[in-house]
Amino acid sequence: MGMTQPPSDPRRVPEEQDILGxxxxxxxxxxxxxxxxxxxxxxxxxxxxxxxxxxxxxxIMSIVEDEAARGPSTELxxxxxxxxxxxxxxxxxxxxxxxxEEPGLxxxxxRVTSESAPGRPLDLRVTLTMAVGHxxxxxxxxxxxxxxxxxxxxxxxxxxxxDLVVEDVHDE
Amino acid sequence: xxxxxxxxxxxxxxxxxxxxxxxxxxGDLVAFEQLVDRYESRLLGLCIRMLRNxxxxxxxxxxxxxxxxxxxxxxxxxxxxxxxxxxxxxxxxLDFLRRREVRRTDAVDPGDMVEQSATGPSVEDRAETSAAxxxxxxxxxxxxxxxxxxxLLYEIEDQSYTEIADVLGVTEGSVRGRIHRARLAIVxxxxxxx
Numbered sequence: 001m002g003m004t005q006p007p008s009d010p011r012r013v014p015e016e017q018d019i020l021g022x023x024x025x026x027x028x029x030x031x032x033x034x035x036x037x038x039x040x041x042x043x044x045x046x047x048x049x050x051x052x053x054x055x056x057x058x059x060i061m062s063i064v065e066d067e068a069a070r071g072p073s074t075e076l077x078x079x080x081x082x083x084x085x086x087x088x089x090x091x092x093x094x095x096x097x098x099x100x101e102e103p104g105l106x107x108x109x110x111r112v113t114s115e116s117a118p119g120r121p122l123d124l125r126v127t128l129t130m131a132v133g134h135x136x137x138x139x140x141x142x143x144x145x146x147x148x149x150x151x152x153x154x155x156x157x158x159x160x161x162x163d164l165v166v167e168d169v170h171d172e
Numbered sequence: 173x174x175x176x177x178x179x180x181x182x183x184x185x186x187x188x189x190x191x192x193x194x195x196x197x198x199g200d201l202v203a204f205e206q207l208v209d210r211y212e213s214r215l216l217g218l219c220i221r222m223l224r225n226x227x228x229x230x231x232x233x234x235x236x237x238x239x240x241x242x243x244x245x246x247x248x249x250x251x252x253x254x255x256x257x258x259x260x261x262x263x264x265x266l267d268f269l270r271r272r273e274v275r276r277t278d279a280v281d282p283g284d285m286v287e288q289s290a291t292g293p294s295v296e297d298r299a300e301t302s303a304a305x306x307x308x309x310x311x312x313x314x315x316x317x318x319x320x321x322x323x324l325l326y327e328i329e330d331q332s333y334t335e336i337a338d339v340l341g342v343t344e345g346s347v348r349g350r351i352h353r354a355r356l357a358i359v360x361x362x363x364x365x366x
Contacts, residue, residue, distance in 0.1 A: 031359040031366035038304040038365060043328050045305050047220040047294055056216065056230050057208050060237045064204060067241070071199055089199025096195065106187060108194035129191060170188060 074112060076157050081118035084156075088112075091155060095126060098150040102143050104131035108167060114160060121160030122151065129168040140164055193250035196241075204244075207253070208237055214329065215261045221324055222265040224291040224313065232268065236261045258329075258339045262321050269317045304365050311361035315354050322347050323354035 073085040092110040099107035106129045114123035124147070130136065148159040184192070184206055195203035215236060219229035240257055247256060293309050312320055318340075325331045325339060326347075333351075337344040359366055 028356050028359045031363075032355045034366045035308075035358065035362060038302075038308050038362070039327055041302055041305045042308050047217045056234060057205075057212055060208055060212075060234055061201070061205055063238060064241050065201060068199055068201055087199075089201075092198045093200065096198075096200070106191055108191050109198050127194065129188075168188075168190070 075116050076122070076155065077116060077118045077120075078156055079158075083118075086155065094150055094154050095124060095147055098147040099126060099128050099143065101146060102139055104134040104172065105129070105139065105143065106170065113163070116157075121158040123160040123162070125163040125165065127165045127167045129170045130166050131172040132169055136164070136166055189253060190250045193244070193247070193253045197244045197247070197250070204241060207240075211254075211257055212237075215257065218258075218321075218324055218329065219261060219265055221294040221312070221328065222317065222321060223268060224294045228268065232261060232264045236264060255335060255338045258325070258331075259341070262325070262339055266317050266321065304362075307362055307365060308358065311358050314361060315357055319350045319354040319357070322350040323358075326351050 068089060069087075072088045074088045074091050075083060075085050076091075077083055091112070095110040096107035099105050108127040108129065110127075111125040112122055113125050114120065116122065126147070130139075143164065144159075144162045147162055151157055151159040184202055187195075187203070187206070189207075189210070192203045192206050196207060212233065215233045216229055219232050220226055223229050223232070236257060239260055240253075247253065291313075293306065294312075312323070315323065322336055322340065325336045326333070331339070333344045333347045336347045340347065
């Protein structure tokens with residue numbers, strides 16, 4: 001951790017000037033360096049938080065789950081043309097699952113890019129990351145098929161154009 | 173929450189932060205929970221060291237996570253999540269301390285003071301906590317909130333001057349100045365220990 005000092009600041013308030021009056025900058029920083037062990041001990045010393053974090057997380061997630069359940073919905077149409085709705089997050093989760101099933105891929109975001117209408121397939125834009133050594137050309141047809149099957153079997157709608165965007169390459 | 177963890181195995185194990193944030197932006201609760209796991213203790217520790225009151229610190233951390241959940245879609249760059257969440261928590265701490273100071277200043281009736289939340293040491297009062305650490309904790313309380321948060325982000329959170337400037341919304345030079353002045357005050361306050 002650097003111990004560089006900023007240049008003297010003429011706007012220093014009087015209290016700071018008093019401190020500097022007692023100690024030169026160099027002496028002060030030498031003294032601070034000698035306190036390094038105390039600072040390290042302070043960092044390692046537990047705060048009074050103790051084990052309270054689990055209760056806090058439970059409270060946070062309880063509120064978040066309630067809000068998520070009331071989140072936005074996507075209107076869909078069955079093959080018979082009957083309308084129904086599904087939470088948008090659930091629809092996206094199914095598409096993500098199809099991506100995650102493909103070795104070396106990790107889903108990021110899912111967007112429905114077409115208007116839902118009776119008899120009309122649903123277009124998607126899916127962003128993902130790909131492990132080193134994989135090829136978009138190799139997995140793209142297989143992944144599009146996998147997503148389409150899952151859409152049809154679980155969500156009950158046909159997939160149309162599926163735009164795949166590789167945002168990043170990750171190590172596995 | 174496991175209802176959304178569809179697929180084989182644990183698709184969240186080892187996911188990089190940008191992916192977790194992106195998924196959380198799409199309403200993925202498991203991804204958001206992973207982010208809570210990553211930052212909860214760090215934010216709570218920071219807020220306790222700032223406010224010296226666990227209940228107030230927990231309130232701020234809870235509000236911080238709820239705000240991130242509700243505004244996640246406004247985050248244009250998922251890679252900036254860490255900076256964003258520390259900014260929300262830091263600003264909340266500084267606002268809280270300003271309000272507490274105003275209440276303290278405005279309170280003319282001693283009875284009004286009861287309404288204020290009590291403060292104490294920020295570190296565990298255990299036998300293994302050294303006297304020097306307790307003294308440092310006491311000196312830190314005398315710093316201005318702006319100096320204290322900068323010092324804590326640098327020394328405890330190990331953030332760079334650039335990262336701290338981003339979190340606090342000030343220039344890097346200002347961060348350097350605050351940390352430098354905090355160090356001078358620590359040296360002065362701990363003369364017997366250096």
